[in-house]
Amino acid sequence: MKKLLTRFFGALACVVLGWVAWSFVAAPIVPAMWEAPPNPELTGVFASNNRLENVDTVSMPDLGPEDVACSGDGWFYSGLEDGQIVRFNKQGNTTLFAQTQGRPLGMTFDAQGALIVADAYQGLLKIGEEGRVETLVDQYLGRRLQFVDDVDIAADGTIYFSDASMRFEFHNNLLDFYEGSMTGRLFAYSPKTRAVELLLDGLFFANGVALGPDDAYVLINETGLGRVQRFWLKGPQAGSSDVFVEHLPGTPDNINYDGNKTFWIAMPSLRAGVDAVAHLPLLRRLVSVLPRALQEAAATPVSFVLGVDLNGSVVANLQDPALGYNYITSATPCDDDLWLGSLHMTSAGYLPRPEATN
Template sequence: MGRFLGWASIVILILATAILALYIRSPIEPIVFDPPKSGSLTGEFAANERLAGLAIYMQNRGTGPEDIVKGPAGYFYTGYQDGRIVRFSVSEGRVVEGSIRAFVNTGGRPLGMQFDGAGNLIVADAFKGLLSVSPSGEISTLVDYADDSTLRFIDDVDIADDGTIWFSDASGRFGLHDYIYDIVEASATGRLLSYTPASGQNKVHLSGLYFANGVALGPEDSWVLVNETGASRVTRLWLKGPKAGVKDTFIDGLPGMPDNITFNGVDTFWLAMPALRSSEMDALASYPFIRKLLGGLPSSLLVPKSQLGFALGLDLNGKVTFNLQSHSGIYHTVTSVNEYDGYIWLGSLAMPSVAALPLPVTQ
């Protein structure tokens, strides 16, 4: 009995030491949260293989082409994990391989991108801030982290007709390398901001967002959408008309965690879904101490692994009009969907390629 108690004491001591080490190492301060109502892959989100026919281009040119945009001169652009932004031509929905050229290297991590009215590429760079790249490749910093200590993680961008630049600050607590801690912490410190080029001023429009991610302006810039990745919903802020200044929900109950969102300028918002929602994390919503211990683990162990390719098309009322999936792993961790000239172009934080698919018929 004495030997058993001795071994039991050693095991208890080891466990206590491990728990203490995790607690001390953990950078997060979790709170109790109410898990959002999350849909399953049934009904309008039913599992399918409608992405299975996509074509993959620019294989092994770089890792993580997160966003893909078309410029005013007809070239396409995408940004990679190593800071490069490359330019390429497209013919009938196919990348012209010989056209691929280096454009610039921001020295950071380019994420969401959009062109302004003067032909400058506006870049949400996770490490460098909000950047403007001229047609000749000259980089200017519009919003510098060093000048605003409240900014931590600029993620996506869209531009209004009047030149106002709308962008998201995903988390007030964590940056790109450890973003998953924000999801686990659930403290909702994300924000939606605008930048006015004429004055050089930022303005915070929404705060308390659960990992603010993709940004897209609606028809006639009457409202702006921002994805709340951690809440599996898209939030809308009205900018014009009798509802100006009102915040409401565009769509919620998503089965996944939305990343970027784009508007095709007519009738469809494209929503990228890199991963399904974690039922395990939702089950721990009322147990902040356990989530505190999880925060002591390397962030790479907490990032959900997914082989799912998933994109949704939403109409102007937030109703699902396209449900595009692939469970084969052919193209997964989709972070952006952009529609150009009868095709949709997919980007991914994880893939070493971009992908394209002829625009599907409405389901």
């Protein structure tokens, strides 16, 4: 028995040493040191509840309706894993609207009725009523945009969009969190001049984008740090940025403004897993060479949507511990409903738009 144990632990040591050696040769990341901000977890205004337990759904023809756009005529649009953008209604009628040959994520309509889409692989796209796809932006300063993520449009037509990472694409986006190099960016695009302007860089996975009242500022979610930054577009602070919301317990994905007084923030997972390895670059390097399924083990999916007011204070906390509709990536107010998107579901969800609960 003693010899068997010796052989076992000897073999195990060889495997571990081989894994460590391999990670230094093959690791796709160069892990950076970073400090996790305070994490309140599910306490106080973030306390667990069941306010998302009764979500109605509309089935999609494929996985992952990440965002939902409202057309104003009773129809809704969403992009799926296989590149489809589908048109659907509450009755479950679903038709193909367009095919981007990429991965459509955030989307919204412009004033002329065209659907503006942030496609992770294809860039910033414009899709007319007939479903014809036009590329607006797919590079900056001669370098291809790696991961276009979300979009919003100002009254003057300027399109604000995020590029989540300069290092990693959608299919290996987890590596951005394990590396922690913070290369996300916020851009502005003018359809009139076709000029692209860099507004903010150095963001830890730049994600959801939403304009505030009177287009005075634009918000950008930093998923890796659990916070929302604000870039001022008007007034004495124009051209500067500050933190709008911080110390969120989850990983903020998309953000949408209801046009009145509330921003809705979707959080697909909790921050704990990412935070735990912030100060362990060697471990992050080791994990980066593992299969994706093992990399995902650090994530804790939840059913979690927050509403915050114009001061960044939490006014609505919606959760479902049973994870009925989970890994929510967007919460879009459409008339009297709040529509939910998810990368992990094969349906779009909706519920009556909640009133403030806090």
